[in-house]
Amino acid sequence: MERDPFPLDLIRTQTAWTDTYAALASAGTGSTTALRRRLLRLSVQLWWHPYWDTPTVGPADRVALREHVRTGHGGEARAA
Numbered sequence: 001m002e003r004d005p006f007p008l009d010l011i012r013t014q015t016a017w018t019d020t021y022a023a024l025a026s027a028g029t030g031s032t033t034a035l036r037r038r039l040l041r042l043s044v045q046l047w048w049h050p051y052w053d054t055p056t057v058g059p060a061d062r063v064a065l066r067e068h069v070r071t072g073h074g075g076e077a078r079a080a
Contacts (some may be wrong), residue, residue, distance in 0.1 A: 006065055010049050014069045017042040 006014075020042060024035040051057060 006068060007049075007051055010046070010051050010065065011069060013042055013045050013049070014065050017046060018066075018069055 017039065020035055020039045024032055024039060027035060052062075
């Protein structure tokens with residue numbers, strides 16, 4: 001089994017961010033305050049995650065994380 005290139009907690013946070021963003025986008029005109037607050041909190045967690053302080057990690061890795069989750073490679077994080 002191939003190991004994910006990102007820490008599992010980072011994948012889970014990105015997955016939660018993606019799911020929350022999708023819920024917010026489809027929420028319509030109802031109250032979206034809770035979703036917006038959750039999205040903001042998850043954004044902060046993603047931005048300041050200690051993984052990004054790793055010397056070999058660069059800006060392109062943030063895009064790679066989003067792609068990793070978007071293409072379903074973070075699927076085990078959704079099930080957890």
